[in-house]
Amino acid sequence: MTQDTLTECLECGLLQRNPALPPGGVSECARCGCVLxxxxxxxLNRTLALTIAGFVLxxxxxxxxxxxxxxxxxxTQTTLLTGVMDLYQGGNWFIAAVVLFTSALAPGLQLVLLLAVLIPLALGHMPPWLPRLYRWVRTLAPWGMMDVFMLGILVSVVKLSEMATIVPGASLFAFGALILILAAAQAALDPDLVWSRVPLKIDPSRPVRPGDxxxxxxVCELVMHRSDAVRDHRSFGLALNRLPRCPRCADVLHRRKPHTLQRTWALVAAAIAFYLPANLLPIMTMTSLGYVQSDTIFSGxxxxxxxxxWPLALVVFIASVVVPLLKLLILVFLLLSVHWRSHWRPRERTRLYRVLxxxxxxxxxxIFVVTILVALVRLGHLASVQAEAGAIFFCAVVVVTMLASMSFDPRLIWDVLEREPHVRNPERSHRLATGVP
Ligand SMILES: [Zn+2]
Ligand SMILES: [Zn+2]
Structure with missing residues (x-):
């Protein structure tokens, strides 16, 4: 496949050679250092075996x-979905929906989609719907949070250990094993291998050259001539959609994420507005033997x-207090640095984005701790837990900052350097020296 001899880094936008890798080999971007x-x-065989095991678990x-x-x-006993039902019945439909999606729907859908893609591939088939289905595996990946949920279980058990006896059930062990299996499946899956099996209707005698x-x-990282993009809207069943689409996975093509600065600023502003009530208002109220106690994020x-x-306190403090604030600060810093057309350490700024x-x-x-406590502690007057307004704001902060970092395009950091060649720029000369032939 001649089209794949060049690849473009999705984090800095550098077009470069795509070397054939030895078994277990890794190629890195010549400019920003991210793994290409x-x-x-x-x-394929390893991922399929792990996915089948994961599905059963x-x-x-x-x-x-x-x-x-x-x-x-x-x-009382609780299944994974009890907390979601209790939150929904208590009127907290937003938290219920987010918890349902991140702890069950997203990982479950990911497993089903992987099976639907890997089984035909293992049998040597390539159904026409396969690329469009496989596209969703990548979209869902950041939203599957079973590992975070497991940490939530640990914190909940510690919180309740003083007032009651907590007995682990059969599904807790399956849940723990599933987290390991999912991580192993993600590490085993080679997306390039799946994409390379999709037949392409592109003229192989006309590969993309630098400057084209x-x-x-x-999504599938195919580098193509602009004229090879699919514009036939009828083939995708969307009558009004005339945007150029990828001939391999049918994703909408754009040089940079659309309206990236406006969208990211709007989402960051929303997250900042939610941040104060999220930290000042109580996230839950616990009633135990007539004693009522409200907890904020910090008092937890x-x-x-x-x-x-203290090790668990430190983990929760970093995850709940430091990380959201740090994410907002980093996003504002990256946005401002792009607005000010900064040339300062683009490699480090790209790395910051990756950490984000x-x-x-x-x-x-x-949020998972609140869900688990609401589901577990429901003995009426003896002991009960209710979710409070702070949890809704906090859940919104997490979701909105995740959307904000997804809508930011790190290639903007490097675009400034390319457009102003008169400014001395070591990265550009590095690119000319090692990047493109
Ligand atoms: Zn790069
Ligand atoms: Zn594609």
């Missing part, structure tokens, strides 16, 4: 209770410290 491609030996994890709560002779008017697909951390559990994408989801831990 990684060879994963026996990728997913069903077990959802079918049985994962924790039991026993207090003064009374007990080209487009790159943000102090509670763990009071019990001498990795850490954001862990802030969800306190």
């Amino acid at each position: 491609h990684r060879d994963r030996p026996d990728s 997913f069903i077990v994890a959802n079918a049985f209770p994962f924790l039991s709560f026993e207090m003064q002779g009374q007990s 008017d080209h487009l790159v697909c943000d 951390v102090l509670f763990l410290l009071d019990y001498g559990l 994408e990795l850490i954001g989801r862990w802030s969800m831990v306190d």
Whole structure:
């Protein structure tokens, strides 16, 4: 496939050679240092085996209770979905929807989509719907948060250990194993290998050369001539959609993420507006034997410290207090640096963005703690937990900052350097020296 001899870095936009990799080899961007491609030996078979195992564990994890709560002779059991139902019935539909999506729907859908893609590939088939289905595996990936949910379970068990007995159920073990299996499946999957199996209707005798008017697909990373983009709207069933689309995965093509600065600023502004009520208002109220206590995000951390559990207190403090604030500060800094056409350390700024994408989801831990406590502690007057307004604002901060970092295009950091060649720019000369032939 001659079209794949050039690749474009999705983080800095540099067009460069795509070397053939030895088994287990890794290629990095010549300019920003991000990983471009990684060879994963026996990728399809290993991923399929892990996905089948994951699917079975997913069903077990959802079918049985994962924790039991026993207090003064009374007990309650909770499945993964009990908390979602209780939140919904208590009027907190927004938190219920977010928890349902991140702890069950997104990982479940990801497993089903992977099976639907990998089984035909293993049998040597390439159904026409496969690329469009596979596209969603990547879209769903950041929203699956079973590992964060597990941390939430740990914090909840610690919080309740003083007032009641907590008994782990069968599904808790399935849940733990599922997290490991999902991580292994993600590490085994080689997306390039899947994409390389999709037949292309592009003229192989006309590969893209440096300087050609080209487009790159943000999803399957195909580099193509602008004229090779599909504009036939009828083939995708959307009568009004005349945007250029990728001939391989059918994703909409654009040189940079559309309206990236406006969108990111709007989302950052919304997150800043939610940040104060999220931290000042209580996120839950716990009633136990007539004693009522409201917890904010910060008092939850102090509670763990009071019990001498400083490693867990530190983890929750970083995930819930430091990470959301740091994410907002980094986003504002990146946005301003693009507006001011800054030339300062573009490589480090791109790395900051990469960190931002990795850490954001862990802030969800306190929302999961509230969900688990609401589901477990429901013994009426004896003991109960209610979600409060702070949790809604906090959940909104996490979701909105994740959307903000997704809508920011890190290639803008490098565009400034390319448009002003008169300014001395080591990255540009580096690119000319090593990047494109
Ligand atoms: Zn790069
Ligand atoms: Zn594509």
